[in-house]
Amino acid sequence: VKKKAGKYEKQSQPVKQTAVLGAGIMGGGIAYQSASKGTPILMKDIKDEAIELGLKEARKLFAKQVERKKLTTEQMAEKLTNIRPTLSYGDFGNVDLVVEAVVENPKVKDAVLTEVEGVVSEDTILTSNTSTISINRLAQNLKRPENFCGMHFFNPVHRMPLVEVIRGEKTGDAAVAATVAYTRAMGKTPIVVNDCPGFLVNRVLFPYFGGFSFLMEHGADFQHVDKVMEKFGWPMGPAYLLDVVGLDTAVHANEVMAEGFPDRMAREGKTAIQVMFDNDRLGQKNDKGFYAYE
Ligand code: NAD
Structure with missing residues (x-):
């Protein structure tokens, strides 16, 4: 089920602006990791409280870096500006790559992916952090399934180095390449796998x-x-x-x-x-x- 990530390394356009849907355990961790490595990320949820929790977690992780003298407070403040919390899709027009990290419920994920596909540009890459739902199954309702793949992080995101990039039957090379590039930009190790129960x-x-x-x-x-x-x-x-x-x-x-x-x-x-x-x-x-x- 495994393909080398290397063959995709040089094919991607730079991923400059990203977004994460869901500010929970995983969404908050993904936002922190992206911000920490310098890629701006919109963090969207449907609840103010969830956004607050996601931001609190990111602040806590940055503060630990300051305690360990790996960051100054100025650097922390600057990195935190890479996370832009939002309850709306207002700024999604110029997002290069979206990570969907809402609750593990196929109906909710279908609704959210359809919604976001309607507001992003035609070449935006959509990914899902699902642990168990088939990528082919989630691609069924999308208009542009070639722009969609899995991007499976492990918990806790800031500590776990591996990310599974999951290729569905209709996923195009550009989607895999962008997801591999973003994984690397986040300081993580991508492994490209085909869609199957449990991935790898x-x-x-x-x-x-x-x-x-x-x-x-x-x-x-x-x-x-x-x-x-x-x-x-x-x-x-x-x-x-x-x-x-x-x-x-x-x-x-x-x-x-x-x-x-x-x-x-x-x-x-x-x-x-x-x-x-x-x-x-x-x-x-x-x-x-x-x-x-x-
Ligand atoms: P969580 O319950 O902590 O967070 C989910 C968030 O999604 C909540 O903040 C909720 O308000 C938000 N949400 C719900 N509907 C939304 C919508 N329509 N738009 C935007 N936000 C919405 O869940 P989690 O543990 O972070 O898991 C998220 C995803 O990551 C799931 O698919 C899960 O399978 C996957 N995952 C989880 C882990 C883990 O260990 N927790 C590991 C790998 C992958």
């Missing part, structure tokens, strides 16, 4: 979580497994990683994988991950997962 990373990660779940069902101690995987050399074990990802997100992504690869990923009975979810242990987002948080 989750196709590796979810069978691993499945293996971990089996161990739990056979009576293993999750803290022990985490310690062993850390000794093996991974930065964190599967239980802690699941708490970071969110057990609700993991259950949903696993359903998508089971639907896409029923012979390999579908399971009889409840997995340990499902049992955690059923008991409202969602991980760090509600302070209780495999571990308890304060």
